[in-house]
Amino acid sequence: MKKTKLIKILSTGILIFINLCFSACSTTSEHNTPVEDRTATTGSHQDTGKENNVVTNTKKEPETIQSTVAPDDEHHQESISAQSTSPVALAFLEDADNYTIAGDSARAVASLERGLDIEPKNPWLWNRLASERLQQKLWAEAITLAKKSNAFASGHKQLQKDNWQIISQASTALGDKEGARKADKMIERFSTEKT
Amino acid sequence: MTGKKKRTQTKKKTSRKSKTGKSKARKSGTGRTSSSYKYLILQLFVISLLCGTAYVVWLNHRVTSEFEGKRWSLPARVYARPLELYVGATISKNELSKVFNSLAYQHVASLHGPGQYHKQANSIRFISRNFDFWDRREQSKRIEIEFSAGKIQSITDETNAKQLVIFRLEPQLIGKIYPEHNEDRVLVPYDEVPVFLVEALVAVEDRHFYRHFGIDLKGILRAMISNITSGGLRQGGSTLTQQLVKNYFLTRERTFSRKINEVIMAVLLERHYSKAEIMSAYINEIYLGQHGARGVHGFGTAAEFYFSRPLNELNNDEIALLVALVRGASYYNPRKHADRALKRRNLILSLMQQQGYLSTADANKASARPLKISKKPSWSSAKYPAFLDLVRRQLQKNYQTEDLRNEGLRIFTTLNTRYQDIVEQSVQKRLASLEKRKQLSAGTLQAASVITSIETGEVLALVGGRNKNSNDFNRALDAIRPIGSLVKPAVYLTALMQADKYNSLTLIEDKPVSLKQYDGSAWEPENYDNKIHGDVALHTALSKSYNLATVNLGMQLGLNKVVKTLHALGIEAEIPEYPSLLLGSLNLSPLQVTQMYQTLASGGFQVPLRTIKEVLDKDGKPLERYGLEIKQTVESKSVFMTRHLLSEVASSGTARSIAARMPGSLPLAGKTGTTNELRDSWFAGFGDDVLGVIWLGRDDNQSSRLTGSSGALQLWIDIMQDLKPQPLSFITPEDIEWAKTLDDQRVQDDCLAAVAYPFVQAYLPEISGTCQNTLIQDASVNKREKNIKTERKDEKNETNKDIINRHFNIH
Known part of the structure; x- marks a missing residue:
């Protein structure tokens, strides 16, 4: 019983961590295929046995997450800032991940929008919604949602960068070279700012 | 028919x-032989x-x-938004108790089943009901909510001692869309029918139900004898099957031929169907009351109609009351003839006891209980008529009227009942006091109000008038009135979109102007105070709502550009390009105005206003979801600066009553609007999360004697004092930079007396003003410029409070 609980805590932590850190992962090669990557990353937690409901254990310990995933500094910082957003938003992000894993994009979107009803200015929820639309190849919507996320993302550089990556990819898909070029410039800016 | x-x-x-x-x-019989006979x-x-x-x-x-x-016509059921309980949510124990009351939860000493709650010193424990939402079924749970300082501190699922982050309560039923023949029905599957109900029906109506073949000869005989001898409980000879046949297939006329048909059909029904199928049909079919023009059919509907609770939550005494109604729903109507109903209920309970279905103790206990009928059905369609009207109109775009009325659709809406109640009460109070103060005869003033959630465009409350009559004119949607100065932010936004030419400090001329109207006549507008203010800064012209400055600015910009901006803000209607447009000769409904201000409030992102979130079919299967649709129609930086200007309206401009009456909630933003001869009084305003648009005026188009400030604004404040909007946050967009200004000139950043304004970074004005009380000795402008830029970067991380302090020069 104890063991299952521990696994559950660990997996929950990993799931959240990876979801939030994913936006931080930003090598060019990764970014060329972020749609697949997202699914693959979250997909690795498919058999964690998590229920499809918004329940998280409040006694989640960041240490456990770190020791399991052993992130580099950048990831570490980003995960901490994301975790400090709010447990409610995290719960919905996790919920959405579970639906995405199950291939149920509609419910993932519904869950994120439910989160936005409670926290309408949470940039993580808007960002996650943008990537969901990107997966659905709803390019224009993905761009708007990423911009919306950026409107509330000041101070979260990795998140902003990820939003620009979404914009870049969706703009490319739309044939909007100018839009993609501008987005790439922003990505570069955030990359250099970091170093 | x-x-x-x-x-x-x-x-x-x-x-x-x-x-x-x-x-x-x-004829043929005459003169014939006996064999032929x-x-x-x-x-x-x-x-x-x-x-x-x-x-x-x-x-x-x-x-x-x-x-x-047989497919029963089921009315569509319309639900308000569900209450999300989450750790940190601002809700007190008493407020949550009220929610439970509105959901018809019973307050009990100890929890036994769904639909019950129990208050403790710092917590509420309850058992929720099963409920099918669009995304999943929320299973019944035993929950404890702990409160601390008016907020939820923890949520515990007591069944497994798990801490929950969030829990969603089932939503309140706010209305129904009925079939044309006005039947109301809540279908109850047989496995959810309480055993006690089946037993009571058998005991009271048809003792030999499980033994007869449709008709009960013994029963008829017994009933005849009983009726003659006792004179008490009137027993009928009809079996449940006969009663079902009567309700199902036959007319209500009492004729011999109908009786014969009834008997034959009852026998046939028994031949083809099981007792359970017959009982199930009976329970869902039988007539149990009248709600206005609508018949209340079936026990599920009756449970909702008389107790506002699902059938499976009713106690034995409550079930007994419903069984009592079988014999005469009108005669035993508990709302009209409580004594009669109580008497008959208790007779039924004693009959149950006599037949061994109830122990004497339980029967006595049940008989001792009062009727406890709910006052008014919570879904009475008169409760939120204006909102439901909008729901219906939005539904009709996608569903045929037939389906809406008959298919038992379950419609999930955005209505926040708490907000709606606050708005309605505020409207009543404020209108009465305004009429008194302005010496208008009572009932002449009318109002409309729309409250929305800014980022998601959800309509949270909607009032279409002060009378809650469902046939009343829905002013929120249909009162198309000139919007007056509410149009002005579009003019100033158009200016700020040309960052190379305009910023908040740009001087514009407030001087008389004469323009040719479409009919050739000259149009010579005036300021509300009839004064001419000369050169005024853009921000002052908007916050003081100067007409002449606005007209001059608008003409400089070009009417076509202002019209374009209005469309970008979400006005779909055709907008005539007349100069008087600049002062609001544009006619719009409060809902259309809300759409326009929605885009301003949400930073240039346009979200169509929605009332419907999801539609499920009668079995809870998801049909349609109306998700968030969003597009950016105006660039963020210009809207950001306009929003900032609108906050000045609330702090020191025409809406400064906000600063006076809600000082702790600033910054908030908004704009007043007044039309000729004080016919219309408007206010559109918002905080960080909620937008509210108010219109006050008269149906006969006479003067309301109110300006935007003295009328609509005051009502808006009444409402917002209860809704408690979040203060505006100014999360600075990429290319915006804050700079300090004094007397409409940019000054050094360390100037204490100065006020910060946002500018487009590339067009930041030069420092031209001097500051009297500079603290820092170093006078190097270049160095200061550098400092400001560094500060700008830090701003990204600063708290809202810092920005508020800086914005309002609170140090």
């Missing part, structure tokens, strides 16, 4: 046939046997086809 007509016609035909047969028989009788016997058989075959066909093919 047609079915019944056909039925009657067929009956007539049948009787006519048999009459002709008899008369022929009489016998032959004739035989012939007649065969004919009537054939006719009878054919008739029974026909009835049999009707019974099977109609019983199996």
